[in-house]
Amino acid sequence: MDTTRLGPEPQAAKFSPSAGLAKLLGRFSAAARRYRMEWWILIAGILVISLIVFMTLFPRIFTTFSPLDQNAGAQLAKPSLAHLMGVDNLGRDVGARMVYGARTILGVAIAASLLSALIGIPLGLISGFAGNWLDKVLSLVMDSVYSFPGLILAIAFAAMLGPGVINITLAVSVVYIPTYFRLVRGQTLSIKEELYVEAARAIGARRSVILAKYIFPNVIATVVVVFSLNIADAIMTEAALSYIGLGLPAGIPDWGMDLSMGKKFLPSGVWWMITYPGLMIMMLALGFTMLGEGLSEILNPRLQEY
Amino acid sequence: MRRILNYLVARLLLTIPMLFVLLTLVFVVLRVMPGDPVSAMLGGHAPEKVIQEKKELLGLNKPIGAQYLDYMAQLARFDLGKSMILDEKVWQPIAGKLPATLELTVCGLIICLGIGIPLGVRAARRRRSGHDFGIRLYANVVYCIPVFWMGLMLQMLFGVFLDLFPISGRVGSRVISGEFDKTGFYILDTLMSGRFKSLLDVLYHLVLPAVTLGITLSGVFVRLTRANMLDVLKADFVLAGRARGVPERSVVYKHALKNALIPIVTMLGLQFSALLAGAILTETTFSWPGMGRLLLERIYLRDYPTIQGVVVVYALLVSLISLIVDIVYAVIDPRVKL
Numbered sequence: 001m002d003t004t005r006l007g008p009e010p011q012a013a014k015f016s017p018s019a020g021l022a023k024l025l026g027r028f029s030a031a032a033r034r035y036r037m038e039w040w041i042l043i044a045g046i047l048v049i050s051l052i053v054f055m056t057l058f059p060r061i062f063t064t065f066s067p068l069d070q071n072a073g074a075q076l077a078k079p080s081l082a083h084l085m086g087v088d089n090l091g092r093d094v095g096a097r098m099v100y101g102a103r104t105i106l107g108v109a110i111a112a113s114l115l116s117a118l119i120g121i122p123l124g125l126i127s128g129f130a131g132n133w134l135d136k137v138l139s140l141v142m143d144s145v146y147s148f149p150g151l152i153l154a155i156a157f158a159a160m161l162g163p164g165v166i167n168i169t170l171a172v173s174v175v176y177i178p179t180y181f182r183l184v185r186g187q188t189l190s191i192k193e194e195l196y197v198e199a200a201r202a203i204g205a206r207r208s209v210i211l212a213k214y215i216f217p218n219v220i221a222t223v224v225v226v227f228s229l230n231i232a233d234a235i236m237t238e239a240a241l242s243y244i245g246l247g248l249p250a251g252i253p254d255w256g257m258d259l260s261m262g263k264k265f266l267p268s269g270v271w272w273m274i275t276y277p278g279l280m281i282m283m284l285a286l287g288f289t290m291l292g293e294g295l296s297e298i299l300n301p302r303l304q305e306y
Numbered sequence: 307m308r309r310i311l312n313y314l315v316a317r318l319l320l321t322i323p324m325l326f327v328l329l330t331l332v333f334v335v336l337r338v339m340p341g342d343p344v345s346a347m348l349g350g351h352a353p354e355k356v357i358q359e360k361k362e363l364l365g366l367n368k369p370i371g372a373q374y375l376d377y378m379a380q381l382a383r384f385d386l387g388k389s390m391i392l393d394e395k396v397w398q399p400i401a402g403k404l405p406a407t408l409e410l411t412v413c414g415l416i417i418c419l420g421i422g423i424p425l426g427v428r429a430a431r432r433r434r435s436g437h438d439f440g441i442r443l444y445a446n447v448v449y450c451i452p453v454f455w456m457g458l459m460l461q462m463l464f465g466v467f468l469d470l471f472p473i474s475g476r477v478g479s480r481v482i483s484g485e486f487d488k489t490g491f492y493i494l495d496t497l498m499s500g501r502f503k504s505l506l507d508v509l510y511h512l513v514l515p516a517v518t519l520g521i522t523l524s525g526v527f528v529r530l531t532r533a534n535m536l537d538v539l540k541a542d543f544v545l546a547g548r549a550r551g552v553p554e555r556s557v558v559y560k561h562a563l564k565n566a567l568i569p570i571v572t573m574l575g576l577q578f579s580a581l582l583a584g585a586i587l588t589e590t591t592f593s594w595p596g597m598g599r600l601l602l603e604r605i606y607l608r609d610y611p612t613i614q615g616v617v618v619v620y621a622l623l624v625s626l627i628s629l630i631v632d633i634v635y636a637v638i639d640p641r642v643k644l
Contacts, residue, residue: 278455
């Protein structure tokens with residue numbers, strides 16, 4: 001083994017929440033001094049995400065309208081004091097649809113990313129640790145899916161499953177399983193050669209213990225960063241699917257669907273129906289990207305940008 | 307030469323397992339889940355007998371395993387089969403739409419690199435300055451803009467409000483479609499037949515879609531170029547160049563950038579699949595008659611063979627690009643031997 005290389009610190013397998021938190025905060029405050037720009041990016045990301053999460057929790061603070069009520073006579077009304085973001089072709093308040101649509105997209109994106117992580121991480125751990133025929137087969141499958149445009153698979157899944165919140169979550173999650181798999185497998189491959197893993201094996205630790213207590217905790221740091229970036233990506237995939245018309249049934253307010261609806265009225269100059277949903281998607285995705293970027297620079301300062 | 311040939315053959319053979327995995331996945335997804343081409347074609351009210359006859363004709367009432375084996379055997383003979391909905395071979399619509407998609411993606415890629423690389427170089431040169439901050443902000447924001455929204459906004463600004471560019475289609479109605487029979491690549495066709503007026507019309511229609519695709523993907527390349535340039539600018543040969551009094555411009559663009567481009571070329575292969583995905587959405591937004599639209603149309607019709615055919619072509623495209631990238635890599639980096 002190459003001993004000159006600086007691997008991850010051989011951390012104790014025991015994890016104490018308070019010590020962990022203190023260490024994390026210590027890193028953050030040290031990072032605040034050393035990486036000012038990254039620090040601000042992190043804070044901006046957290047602010048944007050908190051604002052939108054707050055919006056999903058207390059929508060009534062932000063709007064008095066319902067996203068589904070059709071205000072008769074106000075169809076396609078321009079933004080005004082009564083309807084700050086205008087009214088769509090069915091007489092629904094665009095602002096209210098923005099506020100309530102946040103729930104849908106945020107829920108789907110987070111659930112889909114969690115699902116991909118829950119499938120991809122264990123597979124990656126097992127595959128990297130075992131390294132036999134199973135590893136070869138899994139790697140082949142995952143690499144094939146990874147190199148292929150994920151949107152096409154998501155489209156196929158979404159079209160076949162039909163519209164629905166759970167169905168679109170499944171379709172989005174399929175795209176990102178290989179991301180976690182490849183990341184975790186690569187990390188596992190390098191960590192399993194570390195001295196402390198060898199030591200654990202020498203004192204007779206079972207394979208499952210080595211995986212769970214020695215390898216997994218060291219893999220998870222990079223997963224956190226990728227998870228945040230992944231949510232940003234999942235947000236855009238969800239929006240893309242519902243923009244194409246493969247997403248959700250009509251009763252659920254959804255930004256992607258609003259965009260495809262607004263597209264029809266674009267030639268007549270109805271700018272408010274397409275401007276706001278897109279802005280919201282961008283803000284939300286940007287929030288998670290900034291969170292991920294900030295975390296990545298601060299938690300893993302030696303990690304190269306990719 | 308012989309070694310290169312061996313390498314090419316080995317690489318091409320390696321795409322077979324990938325195709326196999328993807329096709330199996332798509333095959334299973336298409337057949338296991340609800341909906342089938344016969345009901346999509348005849349509607350829900352057709353008599354049971356007619357439905358059964360049609361299924362018999364299309365081979366849909368065989369067990370899935372048998373259908374799968376049939377399809378794979380067919381593919382092994384390089385036959386994509388016949389459409390289940392329309393009376394045509396699967397390759398016919400694909401051959402018609404593929405040039406449109408390629409024209410869009412290649413132009414998008416050129417714009418993307420044209421924006422991404424210079425900005426990335428600039429950010430790396432002025433590290434931790436206002437320029438750097440601004441460019442990184444641009445990269446992040448642009449990365450988070452959904453490509454279809456970018457398309458809609460450009461359509462609104464330049465198509466509807468300023469009325470500068472057309473917002474849909476590949477050519478205007480005044481151009482005769484017979485001019486484009488040769489290759490299907492409209493730019494090439496018009497160039498070869500010397501019809502510059504038509505060429506202008508084609509380019510005019512291409513501007514908004516290509517810019518949409520180019521801008522949204524440029525963020526990734528800004529970040530890549532910046533990161534690689536930062537590494538290369540630390541190298542000894544850059545210091546040596548500066549010490550010898552080589553002008554800064556030439557140190558940065560000639561010495562450093564050439565070396566930083568190598569990893570960027572490898573990433574290009576991976577980003578190409580993002581480009582294709584972006585192209586599907588751009589085609590939808592701009593009513594661009596390409597592969598993405600074909601895929602979506604046929605998915606609604608449950609035309610299994612055509613959907614599978616499109617997947618095969620996309621997968622081949624991705625592998626072909628990664629093969630080209632590997633070759634380019636070996637050509638520009640003399641240290642690499644195939």
